[in-house]
Amino acid sequence: MSDANQKFPAKHDTYAFLETAGNVFIWMMGGLYVRGAERVPRHGAVLLVSNHASFLDPVAIGVATPRRVLFMTKAEVFKVKILAWLLDGVDCFPVKRGSADRSAFKQALQRLSEGRCLCIFPEGTRSPDGKLLLPEPGAATLGLRMGVQLVPVYVKGSHEMLGVNRPAKRGRIDVIFGDPFTFEKDINRELAGQMLMSKIQELADNPDRDVAVPIRPHRFVKPSERLN
Numbered sequence: 227m228s229d230a231n232q233k234f235p236a237k238h239d240t241y242a243f244l245e246t247a248g249n250v251f252i253w254m255m256g257g258l259y260v261r262g263a264e265r266v267p268r269h270g271a272v273l274l275v276s277n278h279a280s281f282l283d284p285v286a287i288g289v290a291t292p293r294r295v296l297f298m299t300k301a302e303v304f305k306v307k308i309l310a311w312l313l314d315g316v317d318c319f320p321v322k323r324g325s326a327d328r329s330a331f332k333q334a335l336q337r338l339s340e341g342r343c344l345c346i347f348p349e350g351t352r353s354p355d356g357k358l359l360l361p362e363p364g365a366a367t368l369g370l371r372m373g374v375q376l377v378p379v380y381v382k383g384s385h386e387m388l389g390v391n392r393p394a395k396r397g398r399i400d401v402i403f404g405d406p407f408t409f410e411k412d413i414n415r416e417l418a419g420q421m422l423m424s425k426i427q428e429l430a431d432n433p434d435r436d437v438a439v440p441i442r443p444h445r446f447v448k449p450s451e452r453l454n
Contacts, residue, residue, distance in 0.1 A: 239450055240315030241294060248285035250443045255387055256396045260290040261436035262403035268293060271338040271374040272406070275365050275422050277430070278347035279356045280384035282399065287345055287379060288316075289441055290401035294448045296337055296344045298330055317342075323350065331364065338372045345379070348422050356385035358423055358430070366418035369409050378404035378422070380429035400438055402429045 252258045266272065274295065276287060284297050294316075301320035304310040317337070321330035337344050350362035369376050383399040385392075404425055409418050 238311075238315045240312045241288075241448060241450070244285075244312060244316060245289050245448070246443065248282075249289045249441060252282065252286060252289075252387075252399055253443050255394065256398040258286055258289060258441045259398060259400045259438040260403075260441055261400060261433070261438050263290060263292050263439070265403045265405055266292055266343070266377055267375055267406060269341070271341050271372065272343045273338065273365070273369055273372070273374050273376045274343065274345035274379050275348050275369075275376055275426065276345060276379035276381055277353070277358055277426050278349050278351065279353045279381070279390070280388050281352075282384045282388050283347070283352075283381045284345070286381055286384060286399045286401050290403075291343065291345075293343050294450070296342055298334065298344075298346060331368070334364075334368055335372065338368065338374055344368075348419065348426075352390050353385070354390040356389060358427055361419035361423050363415055363419060365422055366409075366415050369422075370413070370415060370418055373408060373411075375406040375408055376422070377406045378425035378429055380404075380426055380433065382430070382433050400433060402433055402436070404429050 249258060274287065274291070276283065288295050296317045298321040299313055299318045301322050304313065304320045319330060319333045321327050334344060346365040346368065348361035348365040349359040353359050380402045381399065382402060383397050386395060387397045387399060388394050
């Protein structure tokens, strides 16, 4: 696997723009705080697994994580040309929801084999009430297939700031990182999915175990990890 700090050429890179714009928006709405960022491995393949209750979750995670993060993004978003261009500049790739998307799964495998940091929302969609949903099999399958380190993530406050069918509201968002772990080889996919959600729930139940560090808007410099 490649070194996560190695720089690779890219056709265009929109990470700094999107990261800065997203942080400015959340800061104007009340602020972004990170807890336990030191737990994210700085090198090699990492799979972040997070709850999902708002469109702001990828933004908050992308800003709070100390290295660059890739996301699977629903295919419908890529139909808007400007959004497709912006997302391509941060190496997001489309996934068709509601069915097993083998193309997206292969891309996820490829990114992890390159030593990248990939974030997946195991629930597969946003929770309408902010409570954890049952997991889809994708995240557990990736973790089992690749044997990579997984880091549980809990995003607190995004549902209140901009939830499903809810108007925008001032507040604060905390991104909480848990301890990295790997699956045992003999674990089955169903149990692996349950373990993922259990570790996310543990963070939700104990969000204040680490000191909250505010992330104020500034110019971000996270080196590109792209291979193409």
